[in-house]
Amino acid sequence: MIEEASTDAKVLVVEDNPGDARLTRELLIDAGWSNDTIAEAGTLADACQILTREGADVVLLDLSLPDASDLKGLTALQQVQPTIPIVVLSGHDDEMHALAAVQQGAQDYLVKTDITVDTVRRAVHYAIERKRLTHSLLEAKVNAELASRAKSEFLANMSHELRTPLNAIIGFAEVLEGQSKGELGHPSYVDYVRDIHESGRHLLAVINSILDVAKVEAGHMELTEEPVELPSVIASVLRLLRNEAAQAEVELECDLPDALPAIYADRRLLRQIFFNLLSNAIKFSRVGGKVIVAAEVLPTGEIVGRVEDNGIGIAPEQLEHITQPFVQAQSTFTRSYQGTGLGLSIVKSFAELHGGRLDIASVHGKGTTVSVTLPANRLLHEEGGTASQQAAAH
């Protein structure tokens, strides 16, 4: 509930018509204010001066003043004291202006002919309280944004710190696994070292994902754009995932048109997009399942990359949230799949950094198709340059 502010609040009445000014003062006094808590100004210039010199807790502002009409008075007072609550006084004929004033940050408006002791008391109290609430909400929002930014910066720094020692762990595990400098001795040691190597690589992938999410959130992710051949990106990802698919007994199929124009994009980010989508499709497939990766240029000129599976699908109620970081359809307790829930959120951010979008179509129990669509101006035509660069040249 909103508490009523006290009638000690200093009110500045900005009104050029002396009769209206007197009436407003009398209504305020009947509502509980004392004479010396009410100041009056007949022009905008006077009002600004009083506000600067003495301040006020609330302003009652007539919209048509000799030196300001429409919303000019409102804007000027807001500039002098941005936190000042303002109640606009309007005639019957300029109620539209009064509404516009509320949209521009005035707290309320009163139609002069309808003002009563009660309406003026309520309007002043509510204006002060509402302004206070808006101000504290704004403050809370700024603090939350700062905290979120600090978190992203922290994650970015931590990920760097974690990656450095991991590189040594992975590197030396690899050397030990190869036994190039001599036998490890006990056969179990070879298994242990393989485990260290695999776990290290897995951890590195997780840290890299966190680093990507943190970088995007902190606004630090910059695109390194160059002409990229989509088929070669897809082929390199398929090579990386071949073993995983074989182990899961999932068939991988690639469906690309004979000629696909190059696109202007960030190669690493594109590779990550297809890696995340294909590894999801394999992970959430059943034994004997099939995953198809396809790409084409749409009649609109957009480029779409698509990964389709006939796996477990996603329930409709999960679809809406599934692209948020750390969100997974299976709860931690019932889950039998590995992962941190960052893959799709990264795909979405990377697609959006390219001006594109992510779409997911899924039937629970039947399969999922995830598409990434990039805008037509990313397409490189044979003569060189993107569609928009070419248009600009003509």
Ligand SMILES: Nc1ncnc2c1ncn2[C@@H]1O[C@H](COP(=O)(O)OP(=O)(O)OP(=O)(O)O)[C@@H](O)[C@H]1O
């Ligand atoms: N092809 C798919 N089929 C069924 N469910 C999927 C598919 N892709 C994603 N999901 C659901 O969406 C969730 C989020 O996917 P996302 O790739 O973001 O995370 P993850 O795969 O669980 O972990 P990570 O990608 O970080 O290793 C998954 O946990 C899964 O529940």
Ligand SMILES: [Mg+2]
């Ligand atoms: Mg994933």
